[in-house]
Amino acid sequence: MIRYVLRRLLQLIPVFFGTTFLIYVLVWAVPGDPFSGKCGQAACPQAYIAQMTEKFNLDDNIFVQYFKYLGSLFTGDWGETFNGTSVGELIGTSYPITLRLAVIAVVIEALIGLTAGVLTGLRGKGFLDNLVLVSTTFLISLPVFVTAIVLQLALGSNGLGLIEASVSDNPSVGELIVPGIALGSLSMAYVARLSRTSIAENRRADYVRTAIAKGQPNSRVVGVHLLRNSVIPVLTFLGTDLGALMGGAIVTEGVFNINGLGGLIFRGIQNRESATVVGVVVLLVLVYLLMSLIVDLLYAVLDPRIRYD
């Protein structure tokens, strides 16, 4: 187990450096003057350029710049934007909202997806099975922004009037449910299909037959033997999905006007606030990598076979 954990951690390091370096280069090494348009109509004064060049280490080679940035990052300093706002503070206000939205989306997709998948997996062919297959295919085909917009139109003031077009600045869990459904809809379909296949496959496994032959009640066969084994791939999917959804929330946040990381990064790109963009992307990549690490370790705990590959 220790060997597995160590190997997995070692694999993470080059990926972290590679991804963050890629982002850093893409954002900072853009051809063109980083100061164009930064000082209104006039050209930036020399003193300002000198100060900013010093602050963002723009005179250094890109590698040196990157490692200086990482160095300050590890001491907890996310840097500052061009007008001196702390990026750490910006992220601090937006991060909890996006996290809340992503967690709600994962909870919703887990509840609905697992229920649908387990029911159809156990029952086999029939009306319910076809219904789930058709609806998941449909959900997979809908781009997330179409889902979000249709939900907003149908439930908003033009339709049923159940939700406001935009959520408040610091939205409550209730306000985030509909955006959460939109964000999680695609993964919900995958969770349903994954658990359906997994249950249907394991239902005929030897250990299930043994459990039935032992005379165990059906509830125990399904609840303990079948579910525990079938749910492992679904759990790993849900784990990585939390990381992926935080990065994918940009579109949903845009449609529902949620003031999260998506809005922050989008404004950062429009105003060429490179420090903000790099900060948010590094954070999201970190979350994504950490989640996949946790999931892999969890997988090794839940399924002992995986440790010995």
Next chain:
Amino acid sequence: MTDPNLVGGGGADAAQLSRVDDSGTGPQKPRSLWGDAWRQLRRKPAVVASAVIILVIVLIAIAPGLFSSRDAGFSDLTHANEGPSGDAWFGYDNQGADVYARTIYGTRASLLVGVFSTLLTVLFGSLVGIFAGYYGRFIDSLLSRFGDIFAGLPFVLGAIVILTTFNAPGSNPGAVTIIVQVVCSIAVLSWPVAMRIMRSATLVAKQLDYVKAARGLGASTPRIIFRHLLPNTIAPVLVYATIALGAFIGAEATLAYLGIGVRAPVISWGVMISDSRDYFRADPHMLLFPGAFVTLTVLAFVMLGDGIRDALDPKSR
């Protein structure tokens, strides 16, 4: 609909069944995996339906003039924002352009982006994957970590960063440039998936006897890879490609909706959706019709991919 359990029994069952079928028609010919899959595919209504939809979409992309009497540039400001009517089936947008005509003429760009990004993703991904799987050890680790770097970037986020890096906000590159950029950024962020699929298929296939036999007979590495391994590992990648083609058409629309993807003067479904961004709350028809075309096309490819997977995967039979 595409229930694997419903698909005619595979493996030994299918072989026996087909022998019974053929008994009256002369000598028996063993059917290959592909022949078997083809027979199964033709029988399934969902696959036939999606194939018909895809054919129609391709036909629209090749000859949009056949489907719309109006040109894409048609515009009559007196009708601006009007809803669907007998005159214009999908209504008019805020410039008075016919949404139906634009949807028909927008098919080509959307389909092109989908096809080319799938080609690029699958070609590059499977090439890297087959090398990683075949050589194993150090090369495998190196290529796998290289793939992880790109897989670690969330898709939308990565595409935004890449596309805004090459086009400053507000600038307008030419039609060809932006399409190439969108295709490349989709491919750059998606190839690790194709690579992983190909790699695991290769890891299984290279252990098989025919590969060892080929190596024993002195076949060169390129010959083993391209003549022996590739035909036997292509199936899962093909399934991925079909579903990805649909997904990439959706991705094109998402990027255009964010205002960073394909943009005017190119017409695509994504561009139309992006144009209607500020008006859809009052006039949803501008967004819903191109949105429905995106959904229908993606649906067709996903259903076809599901069908191909069920037909090719002996485990699901």
